[in-house]
Amino acid sequence: MSSAAFANIGSLVTNDESLGDGKIGELGGTGANAAGIVIEHGRVAWVGRSADLPDADSRIDVGGRAIIPGFVDSHAHLMFAGDRAAEFSARMEGKAYTAGGIKTTVAATRAATDEELTENLRRLVAEMHASGITTFETKSGYGLTVDDEARALRISSAHTTETTFLGAHVVPAEYADRGVGSNGRTGADDYVGLVVGEMLAGAAKHSKWIDVFCDRGAFDVDQAREILTAGVAAGLAPRIHANQLSNIGAIELAVELDCASADHCTHLNDKDIELLAGSNTVATLLPGAEFSTRSPYPDARRLIDAGATVALATDCNPGSSYTTSMPFCMAVAVRDMGMTPAEALWSATAGGAAALRRSDVGHLGLGAAADFVILNAPSHQHLAYRPGVNLIGQTWRGGKQIAPNHIDSANHFGFGKQGHSND
DSSP states (O other), rough: OEEEEEESSEEEEOOOOGGGGTTTTEEEGGGGOOOOEEEEEEEEEEEEEEEGGOOHHHEEEOOEEEEEEEEEEOOOOOOOOOEEEEEEEEHTTTTOOOOGHHHHHHHHHSSSSSSHHHHHHHHHHHHHHHHTEEEEEEEESOOOOOOHHHHHHHHHTTOOSSEEEEESSSHHHHHHTTOOOTHHHHBHHHHHHHHIIIIHHHHHHGSEEEEESSTTTTOOOOHHHHHHHHHHHHEEOOOEEEEOOOOHHHHHHHHTOOSSSEEEHHHHHHHHHHHTTTTSSEEOOOOOHHHTTTTOOHHHHHHHHOOOOOOOOOOTTTTTTTTOOOHHHHHHHHHHHOOHHHHHHHHIHHHHHHHHSSSSOOOTTTSBBOEEEEEEESSSTHHHSTTTTTOEEEEEEEEEEEEEOOOOOOOSSOOOOOOOOOO
16 A cells, blocks of 8 residues: 555554654544544654544554554564573572573574574564564674674674674683683683674674673673774774673763663663763663563663663563563563653653664654554553553554554454455
């Protein structure tokens, strides 16, 4: 279809303050006050009251359901093989999480074929679409050799433009076990040299971003600075894993290098929060990681109140956050991180777009990409109010339905009957 009108929207969240009340730009209600939206050639062409809806090639009555922008997942690790269910079970028995578990996935990923990695990626992307995610970022970081990192990014780039080179995830065992050589260099020093040299050269053509895990047990601030600076020189934009396990100064580095986002932000001091609030760096919070590791949650309330831009992302990975559900992450953020339902929604949509420095997604303002979700609920508040319940009725991207899911046409949800007209 070239144009489609969606009528009788009980609550339409646009994330455009000029189109509604408050930060999330919400329109809607019942009867004459219900909202409407028109999409044309994959873009938002009109937003207003359903009673004023202009003509379009097709008209869809959503029966009082809510429409929200598609979720923007700005932090995920989808390029891997195997799982770490046994590690998760051990952790739930009281064993502490460390970054060393990544090495288990490295071994499985190196052994996997291209076809196996592609199939696993497709499976996870389908899950994302079904949970309302329309834009996602994914990283390398489970190959940790020149060929395996390039392979991961080559496969990923066929499925998203938001690809991130994360050769600096951990120091692989073949380098970590070397100790100090006669030249005074450690195995970690040699690995950093590989990352900024041959590995970066092979990965750059398939990447938009460069990332580094700057934390205890991974890479220190000086190593992270060297890696990110080399990536910027190669034409990649920087982002950083910061302050998940401890505070070693990664936030200061993130702001120094104008990283698009500092991700995790679990351990912050007052200076860190002040720096983030005064910068262009988004604080990307990953509640699935804290949930799955029984770690303290980041304090979203302090960040928001200080004026920092906050995003929510799934951090989908096999070790510490094996979820593709943005609604789950939002519910946790509301329950345990001090966010309101509206703030969680904004952070999972417009906030994620800011973390990717995108202006075309994460909102439904005029001219934006027609990426949106029809909920089996009357408002976005139900995403946190009804945790664990699949309320994603349909997912649309670029004006096309990519995840049919289901919209109940009986009156089960308390809405009117849905109607469609032919194209």
